[in-house]
Amino acid sequence: IVKRGVTRIVTPSTIIHHDGVDPSQHNFLAALHGDDDDICIALWDLSTASVKLLRSNREQLADDLRRYPVSEYLVCRDGLLEQGQLVQAPQQSAADFARFEHGHAMALTMASAYLEGTQLRTVRPRSIEDLSARELLLMDENTCVNLELLRNMGGGREHTLLWVLDRTRTAMGGRLLRDWMRHPLYQQHAIEQRLDAVELLAGQYTLTGSIRDTLGRIHDLERLINRISLDQHKPRDLVALRQSLRFTQELRLQAPHCADSPLLQSQFGNMEDFTSLLDLLDRAMCDEPPVTVKNGQVIRSGYDAHLDQLRDVRGNARDRILHMEAREKQATGISSLKIRYNRVFGYYIEVPKTHQNRVPAEYIRKQTLVNAERYVTEAIKELETSILEAEEQLIPYEESIYADICQQVLQWFDPIINAARSIACIDVLSTFAEVAVAYDYRKPRISPDPVLHVQGLRHPVIEKLSVEPFVANDLVLNTDDQQLMIITGPNMAGKSTYMRQAALAVIMAQMGCFVPATEALIGLCDRIFTRVGASDNLVEGKSTFMVEMSETANILHHATRNSLIVIDEVGRGTSTFDGISIAWSVAEHLSSQGPIGARTLFATHFHELTDLERELHGVVNFHILIRENHGTLHFLRKVAPGAAPKSYGIEVARLAQIPLSVIERAHEILQNLEAREYSPEGRSSVVHSQDPPFLFGAVEDPLVE
Amino acid sequence: IVKRGVTRIVTPSTIIHHDGVDPSQHNFLAALHGDDDDICIALWDLSTASVKLLRSNREQLADDLRRYPVSEYLVCRDGLLEQGQLVQAPQQSAADFARFEHGHAMALTMASAYLEGTQLRTVRPRSIEDLSARELLLMDENTCVNLELLRNMGGGREHTLLWVLDRTRTAMGGRLLRDWMRHPLYQQHAIEQRLDAVELLAGQYTLTGSIRDTLGRIHDLERLINRISLDQHKPRDLVALRQSLRFTQELRLQAPHCADSPLLQSQFGNMEDFTSLLDLLDRAMCDEPPVTVKNGQVIRSGYDAHLDQLRDVRGNARDRILHMEAREKQATGISSLKIRYNRVFGYYIEVPKTHQNRVPAEYIRKQTLVNAERYVTEAIKELETSILEAEEQLIPYEESIYADICQQVLQWFDPIINAARSIACIDVLSTFAEVAVAYDYRKPRISPDPVLHVQGLRHPVIEKLSVEPFVANDLVLNTDDQQLMIITGPNMAGKSTYMRQAALAVIMAQMGCFVPATEALIGLCDRIFTRVGASDNLVEGKSTFMVEMSETANILHHATRNSLIVIDEVGRGTSTFDGISIAWSVAEHLSSQGPIGARTLFATHFHELTDLERELHGVVNFHILIRENHGTLHFLRKVAPGAAPKSYGIEVARLAQIPLSVIERAHEILQNLEAREYSPEGRSSVVHSQDPPFLFGAVEDPLVE
Secondary structure (H helix, E strand, O other): OOOOOOOOOOOOHHHOOOOHHOOOOOOOEEEEEEEEEEEEEEEEEEEEEEEEEEEEEHHHHHHHHHHHEEEEEEOOOOOOOOOOOOOOOOOOOHHHOOOOOOHHHHHHHHHHHHHHHHHHOOOOOOOOEEOOOOOEOOOOHHHHHHHOOOOOOOOOOOHHHHHOOOOOOOOHHHHHHHHHHHOOOHHHHHHHHHHHHHHHOOOOOHHHHHHHHHHHOOOOHHHHHHHHHHHOOHHHHHHHHHHHHHHHHHHHHOHHHHHHHHHHHHHHHHHOOOOHHHHHHHHHHHOOOOOOOOOOOOOOOOOOOHHHHHHHHHHHHHHHHHHHHHHHHHHHHHOOEEEEOOOOOOEEEEEEEEHHHHHHOEEEEEEEEOOOOEEEEEHHHHHHHHHHHHHHHHHHHHHHHHHHHHHHHHOOHHHHHHHHHHHHHHHHHHHHHHHHHHHOOOOOOOOOOEEEEEEEEEHHHHHOOOOOOOOOOEEEEEEOOOEEEEEOOOOOHHHHHHHHHHHHHHHHHHHOEEEOOOEEEOOOOOEEEEEEOOOOOOOHHHHHHHHHHHHHHHHHHOOOOOOEEEEEEOOOOOOOHHHHHHHHHHHHOOOOOOOOOEEEEOOOOHHHHHHHHOOOEEEEEEEEEEEEEOOEEEEEEEEEOOOOOHHHHHHHHHHOOHHHHHHHHHHHHHHHHHHOOOOOOOOEEOOOOOOHHHHHHHHHHHOOO | OOOOOOOOOOHHHHOOOHOOOOOOOOEEEEEEEEEEEEEEEEEEOOOOOOOEEEEEEEHHHHHHHOOOEEEEEEEOOOOOOOOOEOOOOOOOHHHHHHOOOOHHHHHHHHHHHHHHHHHHHOOOOOEEEEEEOEEEEOOOHHHHHHOOOOOEEEEEEEOOOOHHHHHOHHHHHHHHHHHHOOEOOOOOHHHHHHHHHHHHHHHHHHHHHHHHHHHHOOOOOEEEEEEHHHOOOOOOHHHHHHHHHHHHHHHHHHHHOOOOOHHHHHHHOOOOOOOHHHHHHHHOOOOOOOOOOOOOOOOOOOOOHHHHHHHHHHOOHHHHHHHHHHHHHHOOOOOEEEEEEEEEOOOEEEEEEEHHOOOOOOEEEEEEEOOOEEEOOOOHHHHHHHHHHHHHHHHHHHHHHHHHHHHHHHHHHHHHHHHHHHHHHHHHHHHHHHHHHHHHHHHHHOOOOOEEEEEEEOOOHHHOOOOOOOOOEEEOOOOOOOEEEEEEEOOOOOOOHHHHHHHHHHHHHHHOEEEEEOEEEEEEOOOEEEEOOOOOOOOOOOHHHHHHHHHHHHHHOOOOOEEEEEEEOOOOOOOOOHHHHHHHHHHHHHHHOOOOOOEEEEOOOOOOHHHHHHHOOEEEEEEEEEEEEEOOOEEEEEEEEEOOOHHHHHHHHHOOOOOHHHHHHHHHHHHHHOOOOOOOOOOOOOOOOOOOOHHHHHHHHHHHH
């Protein structure tokens, strides 16, 4: 009879078994507390016992949550989310969370109450990271999508920045890399510590190789120890833990070689000496235990004398029966005497009727057959009892020993979690080192000033994808004489790639990763904004222009002087005049003369905007070089100062065999357009109203002269 | 022992079995003959014995061939195609094809030689359609794709015009519908004949319903009879043929009800009376024959006396043995006598040894067993021989009868092929009638003049997809006062839908189908051109602007006054000035003052182009109505005369919460742009050069006055 009862309730966020969760991702329960203007969020990953605290508001909420792999939501009032498990708001927050501010404490209380309801045991997080308090480079979800950081446009993992960088060897490192990519730093010192660590590792080929080989043999310690603590583990988890700790010990040996990096040093410092735990596991656990402890054979022999004895009794049962049979044969002289077993009598002695006269007196008759009699003896009953008792005791006793070992392991919970986090960090840093060597990325210098000086900048993804050598470009942005780059040139020449690679370089640098450039000075960015043209979608029928404008408004409202802004076309989804007006006005607003003055890359088809260079200090024109060769166009992918040559489009039209008369007429019209471009004083007539009654006003002066 | 030998060679274009080919499509072998400037093409569908002749040149070749499901190419010299089976050019064309011009005759000869080489028998097409000589509405492949006629943008069948119209009940009808869609007519009389037929059918609900029920029970006659003629058939094909002919007979009964339509009448006229063939098949073929004739049971009993006799011999063998056994028992008086069979002796009589004395003299002893003797008799050997002979003869004899029936069926080849084609035609026409009733399509009037007057026009696909009622629009185009419509308005307002539905209405009308409109006067179009904006594709890195220009050049070179042109944005992939110049110049070229003067729908974001209305007779502005309501925009999908209001884009920007200062500045810039739009004389300054030194030239006059 099996003891039955609810031992836990499995919900999407409380699956913590191997096959239920993606090892490379967190699996969050999100508890939300607050009102529209201030929503406190606790993201709780039961499988790693880690919690992240966020802060959001109604407007940002969907965007903020989309960045995390949340599989369940808890809300304490309706309206906050369309989907979500509605729970009773706690009367007050649990004492454990008192150190957090009210909203977060309430969210944590909600989450822990819910999780305890599913696990039927106390659940406490081992680490709580308050992201709302940290200084991070902020990116909205849109920007993550546009730059294809973690997911490509199609939603897949291919051809993303993650796809280039993710050479992590451990599951913990994989998760940490994603965290770092979603939340690059905004603190010079912390970034430089990471960069120094990467530099040290990138410079020591053998050391790093050895570290990474060792990392490759460490299992998901974080989730292993959590499964053990939540009693959802199997004997093999302990074996995996033993192996992982063995290699963790090996990893610790490398600490002296990393002494020059304070960050690495502190990570190694966080790894305790697991010798005694390893010794316990070595002595206690078999090499290859079965899937479940219910079958025994989990504990190594020699660990526990009583267990060994029980196993001995069971294992030697047959020998002892044979021994006894031989002895009785000899004692009685009945060669056909046999000891047998059945379910009714247990062990018994069978003697053919022909030998009845020789049966000793101590034999107790139990059953009479046609040709034989069956007996038991005291000795045989004793033997039987000891065999059966051993079998009955063996499994529960082995289970109890196993449980005891788990308890001993759990005393190491915090050291193991700490080691896991250090391993993750060392994994990501050494991954950065490996990638830097593999793709020739260089260490950026970090500056608190809003500058961006990069030489030989490349796009990490396209560089990896392309067969031909990637054409590198330089980039200079500051908030003074080169604050807003207007980039003109035809479609597909490389404007988007150029701008994206600038944003990616900043993100990589602030993650602590080397950058795909020959030299880089990265001024810290507080936020990165991107506005990238979407293509029309007839079936969905969405107004892409409305989306475009909302994205632009978001930038204008939230960008600061320390932000980086990438605008790839604005104002295309409407009439040209409207589009130019909006684009121009937006550019002015972003310029150093306007209220924002952030470093800005601004690609546009509106050639009018190249006039901004004359009008506003800090605005500079750039274009992408193109060469015509025997009737075909070659995109040189090289960025050069100045506006794109205006007649490029008509040139292409000519190459495409548009009739000559049409081409000539187009040139004529172009000249007319250009003639109107500047006022008689040579100033861009877009910016300045023409002097109202120019017919008279403008005429008098020359007459006077 | 099975007779072995190559009976045919299977290649991609010579698969004609059910499961090998898509019943809804032809499966063509394309033979190409000629030089770069003039390539003659024979498209040969072995499975339907039909051939289409095309003409192309090197430039058009890929485009022309892409429209047909070609699975193999034959080329007679290298360089014409990258892939293709290289064959020896024939010395001269076969006499059978002498009536065709040289190139086509050669292509036909090549194809027939190749096919005969695979089929190892004479192969002749039953119908040869010279598409190069027919008057058809031409559309390049691009236009088929842009309008989503047969395939959607993703390559699937969903949400295409075919998806709306294809309610055909027969495989032949399905193929013909695709043919008609690829090749709408350009002959008023032929179109009107189709429309009249559709009108007749659409008006007679019961008649059409009954016709279509009957059609639904007719198999793919065309491919059935071809499989029989190529000896690649199974008995069930004859049964399917029989059923199909039975329902063809039933269909013919409807002829009198269709007397008012000459087209239907001629289709019915092409269907011969199959009574005698049906009688043959009824008498000869079983109801449910096995898969192959090798198992017999294919020919109905009663059809052939000798076959019946053979079957009788085999089928009654057991009875005759039992009968003989009883007779011998009685004759000999041995009740335990048995007649048995084994492989060594065949049939024999077994008599137990105890009865040996009663065995008659004529019994010939064959074998002695422990308890019995085995004998044969003359009678039993005769019986055996007749049984075995019958079995031996039965299958080959049945096969020969079956082959004979096939030969008789093949004498009906032409009538069956003709009937199949008529059935296909009746199927498509009645499909059009059914669709017209289902979706309230109306009969268009056809005119030889280049006009297009449509009231209440809808988009057939989007109408079917959308939940809300589709907003219908009127359309007037001619080559006089409303020749070129400039359509402005924001993205997604419905410009593309409006223009596409115009092109679809023309195609449907010229196919002979009713159109989704309340009233339509369709002036015949010789060609339809579309140029529709493609979205950028960063990974492919193609210059979409180059593609855009090539497509435009194609229109400018090939459009005539009788064409219909749909341009959905041109000049967007380059700088604004270039784009405007090209768009303007293209519009002038297409206008009635230019060399083309075709009916043109021209959507653009270049608001400048609305000035064309002032400059060129026949150019008219239209826009799509939009209403703002409580801060959100409603696309009314209604097309109205006049240019779109210019400030729409800035309005959207305001709704999207772009900061007010930016909005105000955009308005200012817009005014500056508008101020430059016209010369002091109020003429569009794009078209006309400004009077060179206007500073003085323009001033003197008022002073003089």
